[in-house]
Amino acid sequence: MSGVRDAVASRTPPRTGGWREGDPAGDRLFLDLDGPVRLERGGVLPGVRVAYETWGALAPDGANAVLVEHALTGDSHVTGPAGPGHPTPGWWASLVGPGAPLDTDRFFVVCANVLGGCQGTTGPSSAAPDGRPWGGRFPEVTVGDQVRVEAALADALGVRRWAAVVGGSMGGMRVLEWAVALPDRVAGLFFLASGAAVTADQLGTQTTQQAAVRADPGTGLGIARRIAHLTYRSALELEERFGTTVQDDGRFAVASYLEHHADKLVARFDPGSYVVLTEAMNTWDVGRSRGGVEAALARVTARAVVAGVDSDRLYPLELQQRVADALGVPLHVVSSPYGHDGFLIEADAVGALVRGLLGT
Ligand SMILES: CC(=O)SCCNC(=O)CCNC(=O)[C@H](O)C(C)(C)COP(=O)(O)OP(=O)(O)OC[C@H]1O[C@@H](n2cnc3c(N)ncnc32)[C@H](O)[C@@H]1OP(=O)(O)O
Numbered sequence: 293m294s295g296v297r298d299a300v301a302s303r304t305p306p307r308t309g310g311w312r313e314g315d316p317a318g319d320r321l322f323l324d325l326d327g328p329v330r331l332e333r334g335g336v337l338p339g340v341r342v343a344y345e346t347w348g349a350l351a352p353d354g355a356n357a358v359l360v361e362h363a364l365t366g367d368s369h370v371t372g373p374a375g376p377g378h379p380t381p382g383w384w385a386s387l388v389g390p391g392a393p394l395d396t397d398r399f400f401v402v403c404a405n406v407l408g409g410c411q412g413t414t415g416p417s418s419a420a421p422d423g424r425p426w427g428g429r430f431p432e433v434t435v436g437d438q439v440r441v442e443a444a445l446a447d448a449l450g451v452r453r454w455a456a457v458v459g460g461s462m463g464g465m466r467v468l469e470w471a472v473a474l475p476d477r478v479a480g481l482f483f484l485a486s487g488a489a490v491t492a493d494q495l496g497t498q499t500t501q502q503a504a505v506r507a508d509p510g511t512g513l514g515i516a517r518r519i520a521h522l523t524y525r526s527a528l529e530l531e532e533r534f535g536t537t538v539q540d541d542g543r544f545a546v547a548s549y550l551e552h553h554a555d556k557l558v559a560r561f562d563p564g565s566y567v568v569l570t571e572a573m574n575t576w577d578v579g580r581s582r583g584g585v586e587a588a589l590a591r592v593t594a595r596a597v598v599a600g601v602d603s604d605r606l607y608p609l610e611l612q613q614r615v616a617d618a619l620g621v622p623l624h625v626v627s628s629p630y631g632h633d634g635f636l637i638e639a640d641a642v643g644a645l646v647r648g649l650l651g652t
């Protein structure tokens with residue numbers, strides 16, 4: 293991966309501002325890597341572009357930067373309204389801003405769309421060298437590849453060491469990978485509602501979702517989202533909200549709710565990215581080639597805050613407990629009826645934990 297670092301060395305983007313690609317209402321910035329990215333599983337990606345956003349100002353010593361890592365269908369837009377390049381409003385909107393847990397009066401907050409994604413960073417919907425979209429030809433990427441591309445962005449921004457890397461769910465995987473692969477570049481970490489390695493349960497649901505997309509990318513993505521969304525919420529919440537109610541249109545209320553979320557995802561997300569990113573999650577194991585999870589986590593030098601959601605059935609608390617134990621820190625439990633999505637919804641509780649890490 294030194295190729296990526298070499299590639300960006302000659303193309304340092306400005307620290308604030310930058311060119312905008314057909315994005316009048318947006319503030320996305322773009323970094324183009326000059327050289328190919330050599331991938332962990334053997335593929336090669338030429339012409340990688342990274343879309344990112346920043347809030348606040350980088351201190352002259354570069355020590356006040358915080359990297360926020362988004363989840364599966366998220367993007368760089370942590371805060372702010374929806375707009376071109378931002379199909380949804382900021383997904384952790386209240387966590388970022390002046391005086392907020394990620395206090396932009398003090399910190400330079402960065403979030404990049406993940407490698408393999410579809411909101412500006414190179415992914416299956418991007419053009420391959422032949423000018424056509426990569427589609428199914430897009431090579432397999434890993435969480436390690438995603439983090440190495442983010443390291444190239446850090447280099448280009450002038451961030452040698454993050455004050456913190458924070459994220460939940462799939463974002464939490466990149467948090468751990470950063471702290472293990474590049475421990476001298478991570479001073480603090482916030483690991484939320486995630487795991488150190490994929491579980492059989494996650495593999496089961498993710499491969500089933502992939503099968504739906506592969507069978508028919510259009511309707512399949514919607515079915516995948518319905519399956520996934522069930523795993524993001526708790527059975528109790530669904531029972532209390534919807535029960536067995538049948539709507540006037542004849543649909544079960546819970547089915548209508550899932551269809552609504554499916555339709556919204558189909559309108560904003562690329563089926564190819566969905567497969568590529570869930571495959572990166574399928575192969576996630578921070579202990580790979582490192583002697584196992586505990587041996588890998590022993591490399592971490594960052595100050596760590598580890599948290600989970602008590603009703604999360606997809607990333608149950610045992611997964612965060614394992615990480616907390618390996619790092620020698622307490623596990624913080626966010627109490628929520630919303631299941632895995634509690635990591636997005638319980639912004640006050642999550643924000644308090646971020647404040648604890650950053651002293652904001
Ligand atoms: C880092 C990242 O993860 S970024 C990605 C995060 N964003 C997403 O995942 C987008 C998808 N949205 C979600 O998953 C959730 O809405 C969250 C987690 C963001 C927020 O959760 P909540 O506030 O609990 O919203 P909830 O799940 O109840 O959904 C509300 C929607 O369901 C709709 N809804 C509720 N009941 C029904 C029903 N019976 N039939 C149809 N639609 C229904 C509401 O009208 C509302 O629609 P809208 O969002 O278009 O306004």
Ligand SMILES: N[C@@H](CCO)C(=O)O
Pocket residue numbers: 363364365366460461462524633
């Ligand atoms: N709602 C989240 C759940 C996955 O963590 C997403 O779509 O990214």
